[in-house]
Amino acid sequence: MDRSVSPCDDFYRFACGGWISKTEIPGDRPGWSRGFSEINERNQTVLRGLLDDAVAKPGTDANSKKLGDLYKACMDEPAIEKSAVGELAALLRPIDQIKSPDDLAREIARQHQGIGKPLFDFSASPDFKNANQIIGSLDQSGLGLPDRDYYLKTDEKSEALRKEYLGHVERMLVLAGVPKDKAAGQAQTIFAIEKLLAQASLSRVDRREPKNLYHRIDIDGVLKLAPNFAWKTYFAAVGIPTVKEINVATLDFFKELSKLVVEEKLDNLKLYLRWQQIHGAALALSTPFVEESFAFYSKRLTGTDKILPRWKRCVGFVDHAMGEALGMSFVAKTFGDDGKAKALEIIHGIEGAMEQNVKTLAWMDEPTRKAALEKLHRISNKIGFPDKPRSYEALKTSPSSHLANVAASAAFENKRDLGKIGKPRDKNEWLMTAPTVNAYYEPLFNEMAFPAGILQPPMFGRNVSRAVNYGAIGMVMGHEVTHGFDDEGRQFDADGNLRDWWTQTVNTEFNRRAQCVVEQYSGFKPLPDANLDGKLTLGENIADQGGLKLALLAYRASNKGQPPAPKGTYSDEQLFFLGMAQAWCEKRRPEFSRLLINVDPHSPAEYRVNGPLSNLPDFAAAWKCAPTAKMIRKNQCQVW
Numbered sequence: 001m002d003r004s005v006s007p008c009d010d011f012y013r014f015a016c017g018g019w020i021s022k023t024e025i026p027g028d029r030p031g032w033s034r035g036f037s038e039i040n041e042r043n044q045t046v047l048r049g050l051l052d053d054a055v056a057k058p059g060t061d062a063n064s065k066k067l068g069d070l071y072k073a074c075m076d077e078p079a080i081e082k083s084a085v086g087e088l089a090a091l092l093r094p095i096d097q098i099k100s101p102d103d104l105a106r107e108i109a110r111q112h113q114g115i116g117k118p119l120f121d122f123s124a125s126p127d128f129k130n131a132n133q134i135i136g137s138l139d140q141s142g143l144g145l146p147d148r149d150y151y152l153k154t155d156e157k158s159e160a161l162r163k164e165y166l167g168h169v170e171r172m173l174v175l176a177g178v179p180k181d182k183a184a185g186q187a188q189t190i191f192a193i194e195k196l197l198a199q200a201s202l203s204r205v206d207r208r209e210p211k212n213l214y215h216r217i218d219i220d221g222v223l224k225l226a227p228n229f230a231w232k233t234y235f236a237a238v239g240i241p242t243v244k245e246i247n248v249a250t251l252d253f254f255k256e257l258s259k260l261v262v263e264e265k266l267d268n269l270k271l272y273l274r275w276q277q278i279h280g281a282a283l284a285l286s287t288p289f290v291e292e293s294f295a296f297y298s299k300r301l302t303g304t305d306k307i308l309p310r311w312k313r314c315v316g317f318v319d320h321a322m323g324e325a326l327g328m329s330f331v332a333k334t335f336g337d338d339g340k341a342k343a344l345e346i347i348h349g350i351e352g353a354m355e356q357n358v359k360t361l362a363w364m365d366e367p368t369r370k371a372a373l374e375k376l377h378r379i380s381n382k383i384g385f386p387d388k389p390r391s392y393e394a395l396k397t398s399p400s401s402h403l404a405n406v407a408a409s410a411a412f413e414n415k416r417d418l419g420k421i422g423k424p425r426d427k428n429e430w431l432m433t434a435p436t437v438n439a440y441y442e443p444l445f446n447e448m449a450f451p452a453g454i455l456q457p458p459m460f461g462r463n464v465s466r467a468v469n470y471g472a473i474g475m476v477m478g479h480e481v482t483h484g485f486d487d488e489g490r491q492f493d494a495d496g497n498l499r500d501w502w503t504q505t506v507n508t509e510f511n512r513r514a515q516c517v518v519e520q521y522s523g524f525k526p527l528p529d530a531n532l533d534g535k536l537t538l539g540e541n542i543a544d545q546g547g548l549k550l551a552l553l554a555y556r557a558s559n560k561g562q563p564p565a566p567k568g569t570y571s572d573e574q575l576f577f578l579g580m581a582q583a584w585c586e587k588r589r590p591e592f593s594r595l596l597i598n599v600d601p602h603s604p605a606e607y608r609v610n611g612p613l614s615n616l617p618d619f620a621a622a623w624k625c626a627p628t629a630k631m632i633r634k635n636q637c638q639v640w
Contacts, residue, residue, distance in 0.1 A: 001578075008625035008632070012609040015581035023587060028309070030302030030592035033605065034585035035472070039456045040437045043330070047315045047435055050329045062393070063325040069397035070321055070405050074314035077287075080402050084286035087403045088176060091115070091281060095273050098266065105230035107273060109237030113414045114407040116280035117141040118273055119197070120257060122238065124420040125247065126444040128214040131496030134420040135245035138222065139213075140201045140253040143194050144169065144279055146301065147599050151198035161300075166191055168296040169275060175288050176278050186271050193264065193272045200256035202249075204599065205535045210443075210491050210498055213249040222246055226258035240418055283313070284403045303589030321409035323433030324390040327452070330435045331385045335452035339462050340384050343455055346470060347381055347448075349554035350477045357550065357640060363509045371501040375484060375494040380427070380447035384455065385434040390416075439476055441483035443492040448480045458583055465565070466558060467572045471579030474551035475544075482546030482640055486539040487514050516637035517541050520615075524607045527590065530597050532607065540602045545612040546640035552576060552618055573622040581609045 002017025013020075016034070025032045032038075054068035073079070098104055111118050118141075125137035145151060145165055150158065169187040174180055206212050222231055225248065235243050248254055261269070282293040290307070298304040307313075319326055358364065358372050395412040398404045420426070425445070432438060435453040442449075450473075457464065460473035483489045490510070493499045502510065521541050522534030534541075555576055565572050586605035588596070593604065603611065613619045614633040625632055 008629035016585035019585045027306040030304045031588035035583040066397045069399040073402045101230045102233045105234040116276040118276040128498040131444045139249040148198040148201040151195045200253045216247045226254040228258040228262045284406045303591030327434030353550045353553035368506045378494040382449035384452045441480040443489045444496045446496045467575040468579030470555035471576040472583040478550030479543040479547030482543040486542040513639045548612040
């Protein structure tokens with residue numbers, strides 16, 4: 001804490017100022033937080049121990065042997081240095097054989113099944129209008145820079161970054177064997193194709209509107225929409241030749257894609273495909289590739305000074321490749337049954353608070369209230385870890401080739417994902433692994449998940465005061481509940497279907513209240529020359545504000561019948577607010593902050609704390625803030 005700052009002037013600095021002044025961002029990180037980063041660091045250490053054991057004592061368990069193979073091959077730098085050039089050449093060789101539209105489609109399918117997402121993305125997704133059914137989803141993809149706007153903005157910083165990106169592509173091509181006198185020209189050709197894809201892509205703000213992403217036209221509609229691409233060849237190559245049910249998320253993108261594959265020279269498309277493979281494989285290759293990729297994507301874009309130690313990169317890879325197998329061992333070490341019971345107690349309290357909130361909202365009419373309560377009562381909660389972990393029997397691993405394992409794990413996941421198309425959704429499936437330090441609400445499933453990875457101090461402690469737990473993890477749980485009713489989530493009903501269940505009057509009032517939040521956050525300035533985008537961050541900001549309110553209501557309800565806590569420096573409710581704020585203490589490098597302003601729907605930590613608190617009268621009462629205090633917003637925004 002920094003007690004020299006008044007809590008009524010800047011609560012974030014009051015709660016986190018001491019931590020901020022003492023904390024240095026590690027050289028291998030773009031930012032650091034007291035909650036997410038410190039928990040993740042501890043979790044990674046646990047996972048490292050589990051993987052070291054899997055390498056040393058693989059035992060008879062098939063998953064243990066495969067986990068050991070993945071980690072061992074990733075950690076074997078001398079082997080990677082020796083084999084990288086030959087393995088990359090083998091990865092690129094099929095591209096040279098492309099001579100026809102069918103060949104092009106087959107090669108894109110090969111890359112989609114392995115490393116890279118060139119030109120577009122194809123995956124399984126719930127049908128927005130019938131969420132229990134899984135269909136195919138075609139969507140925009142294929143860029144080398146983090147977002148379409150990096151190709152389209154005309155300001156000086158964007159122009160400079162594009163030049164640096166061209167230099168990066170050129171250097172990577174040279175490492176892959178392209179003569180220096182040809183690499184610059186090839187980089188320009190690749191960039192030109194990516195820019196065409198960017199121009200056809202939907203912006204992040206437009207993608208926040210679910211209706212913009214739902215166009216179920218099935219296979220016949222795809223063939224008419226983009227007739228110049230060999231779709232039948234592609235679908236046969238990815239293993240689903242008879243697919244019929246397809247949603248095209250971005251119609252205009254695929255219209256332009258259809259033009260691109262006939263108007264662009266085939267040799268140029270082959271250059272682009274080579275780059276996509278090099279870029280996708282870079283971190284699994286030898287040191288020059290790894291360092292060049294790090295220099296642009298981490299050092300330039302996020303300001304990070306050093307690359308993560310090898311073991312951390314390898315732990316991350318194994319968690320990505322076999323997360324549910326690794327997660328079960330992690331859970332056994334870190335998360336007990338009592339932890340699950342305590343977490344469920346808080347969630348049920350949060351949901352009870354939301355019920356009371358919905359029942360008493362003056363701006364909501366009875367038909368909308370009834371539908372909202374039905375949706376709330378139907379939310380499914382997942383805590384800690386999956387009841388039935390995923391099978392990895394079909395995954396083939398190698399103890400000697402890291403790149404082969406990267407490709408094999410990607411192919412395994414692609415086949416598993418596409419295999420869901422045409423079937424009812426699996427309600428037991430998790431979208432995160434158990435060690436993940438995060439949580440989610442999925443509107444198409446109307447479910448929330450809180451992995452064991454985030455249910456650790458300072459977010460959650462089995463032996464921590466209830467005030468702090470409700471402030472920290474309670475706010476996160478309330479945040480996820482509120483996502484079901486934010487500007488996106490509210491468009492899905494209790495079954496997860498995209499359906500308008502709001503009466504017109506209530507809909508208008510919701511939008512008026514949401515606009516207040518847009519305007520509030522658009523006024524925040526993380527960098528001297530960059531404001532937040534209140535529209536991009538709207539859903540998360542609504543969820544933060546709703547989550548804080550629900551957590552406080554649930555905490556108060558949990559106190560009924562409890563003996564009073566011993567008197568200390570701070571009251572219980574002051575501890576609640578400190579627990580909330582201190583879970584978000586954070587530092588970011590300026591470059592990383594700029595990147596996230598462009599691409600992240602979450603506001604920086606300072607505004608995730610001060611923004612919601614400035615709209616909450618209970619905060620002002622707890623800290624006895626005068627109406628004129630800086631932390632008390634005159635035009636308070638309240639959605640939920």
